[in-house]
Amino acid sequence: MPPTPDRAPMLSRRRLLAAAALSAVAPAVAAASPATAAPAHGAGRLVDKGLSQPVDRAFGYLDTVMDAYAGGATPRLLQSYNNESGLMTTAFVYDNALAVIAYLSRPTAANVARAKVIGDTFLWIQGNDEAYTDGRIRQAYAAGPMLFYGWWPYFPGLVREDGRAAFLWPYGFSGSAVGDVAWVALSLTHLYAHTRERRYLDGAVAMGEWITATSTSPYAYGGYLGGLQADGVTPQRWCSTEHNIDVYALFTLLARYTKDRRWTGRAKVAGDFVRAMYHKRGGYYWTGTLGANPADDPNLINTAILPEDVNTWAYLSLKEKPGAIDWTARNLAVTDTPSAPNSQLPPGVTVSGVTFSDMSKTLTGPVPNGTGDNNPSAVWLEGNGHLAAALVARDGHGDRKRAVEYLRQVVVAQRALGGGQTVGLTSDPEGGRLSDPGGGGTWTGQPLPAGGGVVSASSAFDTGFGFGYFQRQHVGATSWFLIAATGTNPYRI
Template sequence: MSEDALAPHRRTLLVGASSAFTAFLTGAMLPSPAWAAAPAWMRGASGTAVRKAFDFLAARFDEYGSGAALRVPRSYTGGFFGTTFVSSFVYDDALVILAWLARATAEDVERATVLGDTLLYAQRHDPIGDGRTRASYQPDSFTTLDGTLDIGSPAAYTGNQAWAGIALAHLYARTGQPRFLTGALREATWIQEHTWDGARAPYGYTGGRGATGQPLTFKATEHNIDVGAFFTMLARLTGDHGWRARAGAAFAFVAAMRDRADGHLWTGTDPDGVTTNRAPIPEDVQTWAYLATLDDRYRRSVTWVLDRLAARDAGVAGVSFSDADVSKVWLEGTAHTALALRARAAKGDTLLARRLLWNIQQAQATTPAGDGRGIPAASSDGLDTGFGDLYYASPHTGTTAWFLLAALDSNPFRI
């Protein structure tokens, strides 16, 4: 794209992205002096912001160990969570691995390998020992003196299993170390044996196991996107077409959740596994469906996010978590959207992605609870997801990793 095509006076001609959202970003997101003094928005995230974000991940990883010591990073730092909440969520850990592999310096790969080996240790030493990993671990006491895992949340959600597997699959693709593929296959086998539902249409993968081991019988669109992407990777890495067929089944569920009227995706099903769950409607499934498949059917779901989830708060603009609350910006989802726009590459998408990344960079620099390096989960405290959770303006490893993936144009759903 030419420099002329990126010039600000051309913004009214952007037709690939939502014109309303483009106007929202360019018009009211910042006071005019800041906008005029900040031509960096045209380049998206600066190299300094990217470096600082990687520094944040390194600091979190080295908080409770160093070198080759097995360890997991604390997910949230400061603000609402203070210093007492020290859980490390496996979803976040997987994203940290993927961010390091996206930049892939020798030190990055070394750190990613240690964190991958930590996930393998957790898998091998799980008290049930059937290939699962848990929702979270405690980084300040990851193992006790007798080697027992310090598990934070014992739930085994399907999406988390898939994300751990995706990270291990990327590690195998990068390093060629067979242990990572073995661990990924154990995760995949657990998903297939414990969550596949071929009895209740629309067929797909259920939610996994709760904290007390109870089956979670709903089917989540998000989980099935994760599983479809993960199993597609395994098919490519192993040559086993069975994984490709299973990936196709997961993606068929995703397609069944698509609303043909405006192209968005529903959340999934109720616990009966059949009835469509229509409220709230989250951001992640809209952009992830496109990133995981690059299927033209989901181009409209990306635009739906721009049209329906635009949010502005605390001096930054982006998108929110779901249509339940658009009063605050969900920075992770804003990174999802930026990366999806870069992948979609319709007219205006690249420029809009850069603007979103610039906004995330602003949040990195200005969040009161931050250190100028990590990206906060939300623009300010109390973002209501609509699913019974709140997000806070605390720097977050997962959000920081997604910012880096978007800034480096690295799609974690594909190898």
């Protein structure tokens, strides 16, 4: 069902516009070839030694995706989903920021080198926008060659034929969300902390300046607005709790590394907004404020839906209100079984964890941009990573044991789901480009390593924000698994 006006305000987040392209879902391809040994990534600290092999396989997946179109020091981003997702070579900057932090969570020489390639690519993008030199970065770019529906436009890859960065305006990924920009800047700050190479800190500072210049809220609750819409000019009128969680962490780190006290005051603006979104009686955080629709009052809190991420990320960032973690574990708990309504799990597989929002557990009807109805028991695997990371960071009695169990559930999905999916160049004679099979093209590339990547969802489900998640291998979900499994807090260094 379409989002109602009071549910729409928080839609313009890093994941929203991905849904628009997911309507073109490819038929299942042949099963992947048998898994080969994952490349060695060296010893790293893990929250549980039993996660060692799954973690190695997950790093192997990131390596495969990163090298799908180029290798070595060539500037490039990781394609967020498998080829058959309908998003072709789309590389969301949020997912790639997570990949940087995941690689640095096990900082071998090879992993740091890979993180630097992604970070240098962010800096190149920042300096090679079609129209702006103000520090911004767009929502998503082309990771490899892709030809759009209707046979136009064609992107040869990250670098357009005119030498500019190939942001994906045909999908609507032209805007700059505050949360996306903050995550990229966080990843650059992590790189600076590991390498002490000033260019990474300078890039993060430029992104922070862009956030304050374009998105400081004039409304009742303050904070930072959602960013700029797809035209690159029009500000969003709503504020996201999630975005302000991200900004608080970023600005706190910028204050630490630049020694510029202005960032402390700017961080307080974001932190005060997050604190104002806490519902003391309920023990959870609201999603943010209204403002997406013309009739909305941006001075009011959006109380229509309760998402998972703000209730785990708030603790990771601010280290406050630890009870919101337990609210998440209680109220968003789900278990997907083959007998659950609309489950896509194979026989004998059960996955437990958390879902995206309270509405995900109650909605009926078609999954937006999908082909079936909502499974209210579906697990959002990225959410398992969030919750596990928050539990490890809180480190109370039994927290680590609980975190490991959430990660073990991710491993169940890693082993059982996502087989037969591909990435990289296709058989298309025009440089292996991806294009719509309905128009005579192909999505099939090289098989992804079996048991490596983590799918977004155990079964297709409705987030309650007007888009769905699907059984597609995902850089973001895989990176959060690695972040949590290594006991990393992405908001702290």
